[in-house]
Amino acid sequence: MTASPRSPKTARRLSELAALVGGEVIGDGSCLIDGVATLEDAGPGQLSFFGSPKYKRALAASKAQAVLVPKSFVRVDGPLTLVRVESPHLAFARVAQEFAPAQRFVPGVSPAACVDPSAQIDASATVLPGAFVSALSKIGARAVIGPGCFVGERATIGDDTRLVANVSVLHDCSVGARCLLHPGVVIGADGFGFAFDPSVPAHVKIPQTGIARVEDDVEIGANSCVDRSTTGETVVGRGTKIDNLVQVGHNCRVGPLSILCAQVGLAGSTELGTGVMMGGQAGSAGHNHIGDLAKIGAQSGVLGDVADGAELIGSPPMPVRDFMRVAAVLDRLPEIHKHVRALERRLAELEKEREKP
Amino acid sequence: MTASPRSPKTARRLSELAALVGGEVIGDGSCLIDGVATLEDAGPGQLSFFGSPKYKRALAASKAQAVLVPKSFVRVDGPLTLVRVESPHLAFARVAQEFAPAQRFVPGVSPAACVDPSAQIDASATVLPGAFVSALSKIGARAVIGPGCFVGERATIGDDTRLVANVSVLHDCSVGARCLLHPGVVIGADGFGFAFDPSVPAHVKIPQTGIARVEDDVEIGANSCVDRSTTGETVVGRGTKIDNLVQVGHNCRVGPLSILCAQVGLAGSTELGTGVMMGGQAGSAGHNHIGDLAKIGAQSGVLGDVADGAELIGSPPMPVRDFMRVAAVLDRLPEIHKHVRALERRLAELEKEREKP
C-alpha cells in the first residue's frame, strides 16, 4: 500500500564496485558481490571493510568475499581479495548505498490523511494515511509525510525529504531538501523562556515567535527536538547529522556538517561552527560558541567558548590526554588528601626540631 | 481549517506599553511600537530590553526604537528611547505577549477525530482530526486536543489547556487549566517498578495503579514524560515549567513554580519544593527532598536532600563557588599526585638525616 517491498539485491562485479570508489583490486575483480557486512558477519558474496588495526584479528578470520583496505595496507598471505582505497569506511558507505533497498512511495495524498486545501503539495509527494498537513504549508517534490506526522501552518518541507512517522514540524518552521526525520522528532516546539513575576507569583511566558529552520541534507534521530527561537531563527545547518533524543534549544545555531550524538543537549543560543562533533550525553550551557571542527567528548559539560579544532572532554572539559590522566588518579584523591595531612604533620615535626637550640 | 492565520501586528504607542508594565519613558513616548526583539535583532518600531551589564555593547549598537532598562539605569548619551521598569526581562515578557499572534481554534469535534460517546467535551473545546479521546474522559472549555493526541479513559484536560500534537495523557490522569503540552509529551506512562523473582527468573512488574496529576498553568516541553505513581499520585505543581526530554519518575512531587530544564531526570519519589530550579541534564536519585527555591546546576547529580535556598552544582553537588574552584584545578590532579609523592621522598630524606648521629 505505502511502499514497494524491498527491491531484490542485484549482484555486481567487484571490479565495477572498485571503480565506483576509486579502488584498486588485489585479487580476482570478476567475483560477484551482492551485499556488504562487517568483517565478522560477512560471508561469500559480501564486501567488508578494514578501517582500523584493532580489527586485524577479525580481518584474518573474516569469511568476506572481499575487503576494502587502506592504500597503505601491506598484503598478508591469505585467500582474501582486497580493494585498496583512500578511506575504507567511506568506500564502504558508498558501496553499501548501492545495495541498500530503496523504499519507494506512490505519489499522492491519501484520502485518510488530513490536508488543508490551502496546503501546496507537490504532485510527486506522498502524504500517507494519518498525516496532518495544515493550512498554507508546502510539501516539496518526492517528499514523504508519514503516518501520524503533523505539519503546521505555513511550514515548508523540502524536496526528497522524509518525515518517517509521528514527526511534528510546527507552524512557520522549515525543513530543507533531502532531510530524513525519524519518528517522534519535534521541530519548532516553543523555546523555554520565562520571566518571573513575584507579584503573582508566576513564571510569565516569553512568547516564542521565531522559527526553527533545518537546512538541506540534515538527518535527525528519533525523538530529538529543535526548539523555535524567541525571535529570529534556530538553525540546524546543511549536512548536519543529529542522533536520537537530542535537545537543540531556542536560538541555537548548529553549524553545517556537525555531528550531535544521542542525548546531547544544547542550551539556548549555543553556536556550533562547521564540522563540530559532540559525543553522547554531552551538553553545553547557553550562549557558548563552539568553534569549527571542535570535538567534544561524551558526557562533557561545556561551560564557556571552545576554540576552533579543540578536542575536549569532561566537566569541565579538558584535553583528552589530561582527562585520561585525571581519570587514572581520581580514585586516589582521598589517599592523596590523607597523605598531604600526614606530610604536614611530619614537616611540622621537623620544623619544630629545627627551632630547638 | 484548524486555526486562523496569524493576526496582523497592531502598532501601539510606547507610552501605552510603558503604562502597561509600570514603566517611565525617557524620551518620546508617542512613538509607535509594533513588535519586540533582542537588542541585536531589533529595528525601527521594535522594543527591546537591557537586563544585564554584559549586553552594554549590544545596547550601544542597538537599532531598537526603544529599550526597557532597570530603574537603576543611568542615562548615557545616545538616540535610544528608554523605558525604566522594575524588571526589564519581565516587562519584555508582558509586552511580547501583547504582540504575540494568538492561535485561534474553531470549537468543535472534527469528524476525523475518534471520540468515545461517553467522553464529556465542552462545547467550546476543539478536537482536531486524528485525535483519540477515550471513554469517560473530560475535555474542558476552550481546550485544544491536537492531531495525533491520545486522551485515555477517565482522563481530564482542564479549561484552556492545549495538547499540541502527538501528546499522550493516559487513563485516569489529569491535566489542569491553562496548561501547554508540546508534541510527544507523555503523561501517565507506567512508573518503573519491578521486583526480581529468582525462581523464574524474571523481573515481576509492580502494577502502577496510581495516576499522574498536572496542576494548573504548567507547560511541558516536547517528548517529556511524567510517569504515573505506583499508588497515589505523581504531581507536577501549579505554574511549574518543564523543558524538553525531561523525565519525572513515579511518585515524584514537583513543587509549584519550579523550573526543570531540558533532559533533567528525577528518579522515583523525588520531592521538589516551591520554586526549585534544575539546570539541563541534572538528575536526582530517588526519595530525595529538594527544598524551596533551591537551584541545582546543569548536569548535577543530587545524591541526598538539598536544603531550602541552596545553590549547588556538580556531582556530588557543591556550592557554585566551590565547583568553580574545583573545576579550575581538576586537571592538575595528576601533577598534585606526583608532587605529593616527590614531597614524601624529600621529606623521608630529611627525616633519615635527622636520625644520623
Added chain:
Amino acid sequence: MTASPRSPKTARRLSELAALVGGEVIGDGSCLIDGVATLEDAGPGQLSFFGSPKYKRALAASKAQAVLVPKSFVRVDGPLTLVRVESPHLAFARVAQEFAPAQRFVPGVSPAACVDPSAQIDASATVLPGAFVSALSKIGARAVIGPGCFVGERATIGDDTRLVANVSVLHDCSVGARCLLHPGVVIGADGFGFAFDPSVPAHVKIPQTGIARVEDDVEIGANSCVDRSTTGETVVGRGTKIDNLVQVGHNCRVGPLSILCAQVGLAGSTELGTGVMMGGQAGSAGHNHIGDLAKIGAQSGVLGDVADGAELIGSPPMPVRDFMRVAAVLDRLPEIHKHVRALERRLAELEKEREKP
C-alpha cells in the same frame, strides 16, 4: 469503546493472599484485603510491605490492614497483622497484580485504523483507530496496537504484546510476546552511522539495513529508542526492562533480564550481559562489554569493559565505596592543591638550611 472500565476490586482473605506468596500470617488471616499501598498511604483493607529498616518509623505509624515483612522480622508490639515472606518486595508485586485492574480490549481491527490487506492480524488482536499497520507485517494473538501506532512493513508484533499509543516499530523489526511498549517508543530508527567525504564535503550515510529485535517479556518506557543495526541485529534480550527516554544504539546487544533506568544511553555495539543494571542517565561508550550482573550507578560514564558482577559508579566508573570517598573530599581539592604548594615551600626551606654549613 476501546476498553472496559476498570474492573471493581474484589476483596480477598489475607490467608488466601499469604498462601499465594508462600507467606506465614502472624495475626488474623481471615481479614479482608481489597488493595495494596505503601506504608504511608495504606489504610484499612490494604496490604503494604516493609522491605528496608529505613522504613521502620513508617511501619510503626502505618494504618495498613496487614504488612508483608521479611522472614527474619522480629515481632514488635502493635496492632499490625504481619505476613512473613522471603521477599516482601516481590510478594507485594505478586499481590498487587491480583488487584490491578486488567485493561480488556475488544478484538478486531477498527475501521478507523489503516491496515494493509497483506498484513496478518490474529483474529484475537485489537487494532485501534488511528493505528497504521503496513504491508506484510504480523500482529500476534491478543496483541493491542494503540492509537497513532505505526507498524512498518514486514514487522512482527508478538502475542499479548501492547503498543500503547504513538509507538513506532519500523520495517522488518520484531517485538516478542508479552511486551509492553509505552507511548512514543521508537523501535528500528536508523542507527547513527556516517563516513565523512572531504571531497564534497558531506557525511555520507551508511545504510542501516539490519533490524532491531526485541525479545519476549520486555517493557520499554515512554519515548525510548532502540535503533536498527547497520547489518545484523540490535537485540534487547528476554525479560529486560527499559525506562523512559533511553537510547539503545545500533548493533547493541542488551542481555536478558537487564534493567536500564531513565535516560540511559548505550552507544553503538555496546554489549550487556545477563541481569545488568544501569542507573539513570548513565552511559556507555561504544563497543564495550558490560558483564553479567554488573551494576552501573546513575550518571556513570563507562569507558571500557566491565567485569561480571562489578558494581561501579562515576566517570570514570569506580567501586561505590571509592566513589563516595572521592565525593567526600572532592570539594577540598583546591585546598589540597594550595597545601601541597605550601608544603613544597616549607620543605625547600628546610632543605636549604640543611645545605648550610
